[in-house]
Amino acid sequence: MLLGVDTLSVSIGGAMPLEGIRFDIRKGEIVGIVGESGSGKSLTALAITGLLPLIGGRVSAGSISFEGTDLTKLSPRERRAYNGRRIGFITQNPMTALDPLQRIGEQVDVVSRLHLGLPPHAARARTVELFRQMRIAAPEAIAEAYPHQLSGGMKQRVVIAMALAGEPDLIVADEPTTALDVTVQAQIIHLLAEEVRNRHIALMMITHDMSIVAQLCDRVAVLYAGRVAEVSDVRALFAHPAHPYTRALIDCIPRPDMARGALTGIPGAVPAVADYPSGCRFHPRCPRATDLCRTQVPALVTDGRDSHACHHSLRDTHG
């Protein structure tokens, strides 16, 4: 196991926006983290990359083990040795990840100089090679350009090259293609998947797009209102989801073969942290909710690497 997140809770001020998160990632795996806006995907990423202090948050319970080391127990200095080198991070808004005043090549060079100890020449050669792998035409010239001279899709590829430069074992990508055209999105997802397979590393892919999950991921963790709804193998998840929330998310994807009117969405919206409901947090929006759901928090039931938290699991009726 490369990464094990166990009963992780995150506090910000007096609130606990994330509670009891549990899933793991093995080498070579692509794990999707899905859920609507506000379900806790980015906070999970910030906890794993040790960046919670930047937003005034902290891990208040649980552990994050990376190859057996509990990252939450490390000093800030020890923690920093992991970022960039062992764990590469592609943030939700990659357009802000590049310094507008510095040439692109220099910004990528610095990662392999810092983390791999390469001399300047070798670092640049590596940057150009990474750009080439990212299918950036004229990589030497692009390295000399400034961010504003590049299109959104090109910048995105540079940011991914940067995340790969330190040869990380785990890439955490927070919605890396949301702002891009489908054609560019397809190119970038393709490149990321290739990189994971070729180097046998792991990818934690945060997205709210279930089609990306279907095409890319091996496993999926579904979050809702700061808790795990379900963790499962991707095929099982689409064929027989256990949690009604997972079912509802899948049914939100428009398909050409769908009858008009079949696409209705999930009533209501994800609650804010201050309004998290009692019992199962999904109960106000759930078609299967009973009194039990309104009062009792469903336990996260584990079966091997899979788990789900629902009093009326859809799998129970499947037998």
Add this chain to the structure above:
Amino acid sequence: MADPLITLDGVTRRFDMPRRFGQPALSMLAVDGVSVRIARGEVVGVVGESGCGKSTLARLVLRLIEPSAGTVTFDGTDLTDLSADKMRLARRRMSMVFQDPYSSLDPRYTLEDVLSEPFRAQGLKVPPGRIDELLTAVGLSNRLAHAYPHQLSGGQRQRVGIARALALSPEFMVLDEPTASLDVSIQAQIIDLLLRLAGERSLTYLFISHDLGLVSYFCDRILVMYFGRIVEVLPGPKAVPRHPYTRALMDSSFVPDPAARRTLVPITGEPPSVHTPPPGCAFAARCIRASDSCRTTRPPLAETPDGAAVACHHPIA
């Protein structure tokens, strides 16, 4: 089409580019010779990549900006030579829902103010009970009439945008990516609402999106735009595309089914520079089927009797 509600004929819009010192003035064609007819009650989709001219086309149809050439006819009246007064009257019959529910609502106005605005702009009184009616129509509680936009979620704001567009009971609405910034769960709610409204009020929609899957679900007919031009018209949501660009768009769309995984063959490259538009087909440089004629001669949009049309020298059979 016997009696179209909207007819675009050779609609073109040129923008002047900021002039650089010592260089000649440059301009670019954002929309280039678009001709389309839209029937009453039809839901027509427009898809294409960012920058291909979708929003510009939307603004031209409502005459929010002036065309550089071509005409827009609405219910038999040429909008492009209406006086300001007559145009204001024509505006009662058409409206627009904007892409971004965050910037399209003024933070200083309550929902009641926002929904009264279209009446005020027309010099009309708000009919009694109309605000409640509009809020109810889009599934919002009338208790929200005195709320401000910052108190609403993205999905709720987009409902307000739709309520505002419905205020004057228009016949025709342009929807410019109305769900692009929303969660799929909220997107589905909004699409469901728009479909119901279309049925109840026999509305005609021009629906802009970059999501081919969504457009196929929502629309009767689909226009595919590339580099300012219509390159293909799909007469129905299940019509098989013949333009290599439309195929590439489809191949780039993920299928929401892990059992139907396929090796993605993403198209490479990007659209040509607006400064140096190629003489032939704008897609030629990215197209695997391109021949010499594609690079030199622009293919016309050739219609077939079933209502399909494709602008390609080598369409897929």
